[in-house]
Amino acid sequence: MKFRIYRYNPETDASPYMQAYEVDISQGMLLDAILLIKQQDDSLSLRKSCREGVCGSDAMNINGRNGLACITPLSTLKEPVVLRPLPGLPVIRDLIVDMTQFFRQYHSIKPYLVNNDPPPETERLQSPAQREHLNGLYECILCGCCTTSCPSFWWNPDKFVGPAGLLQAYRFIADTRDQATIERLDDLEDPYRLFRCHTIMNCVDVCPKELNPTEAIGHIKDMMVRRLV
């Protein structure tokens, strides 16, 4: 199969360029092919770890669409397969991007339970119905595919939380064990942090875990409307 891969080493290259590769593989996942390419040319850099869509390390732009290389079947890709780093983030080298901004936004929504009651002997209990609300929210692996496909994040990465962060914000707003709902809604009632979302739904389109950040953002807005009127 033929590949064209974005290459950039800031220590030796003046500017990024696309490099062509060809490997003898047609089955399996994209990551298998990239690892074969890496046997040809060990200077190619990428992040990878679990190779089964759980760690979120090998998120990249595959033929113009963000996704995880390890769970993208080669049979679904048109040749030459064009691989680029996730858009909208600074490139460290080749397919590796600097995720600092992404995680800064994630941390800004306080992604942990806030509960000031004394810890119980065992765990803090939820009914099955209460737990049900967390489905479709907690599964996010923070690969960054959604946030880096969002134009609102491209224009305001320092101010807009982004779909991944907002999905997690709702994950804690929806959690009955959390006591900081008011503070969380106050924090997101902001023209940049939440309301940069213009519902174009690129996030839903690319999420490799098939989650729906747009729906979560809609639920946050619903809750804000409910407390306003």
Add this chain to the structure above:
Amino acid sequence: MVSRVVVGAHYGLRDWLIQRVTAGVMALGCLSLAIYLALHPGLDYQGWRALFSGDAVRTFALLFMLCLYYHAWIGVRDIAMDYIKPVWLRLLIHVFVILTLIVYAIWSVQILWGY
């Protein structure tokens, strides 16, 4: 002044809601006009004059225009927030757009009741 990123203006929901409500009013207005035009084909100057001679039609037309201006303000402000980075320029554009829309609103009253 330090150049730290500042957020937390704590508004946005009202505008977001108003944008939806004004869109609803405008959709209703467009639909009503379309139905009226379908029922009255070949509307001439006298026909238009007769339509806009009643205060009810004029009032709804003004409501439609005010909704349009508020809707436009939120939309243009969002575009400026996305693409115009220097704060002074953004403020300048915001002020210009607001003043222009206020003039449009006054002009609309003049058009609807002035003739």
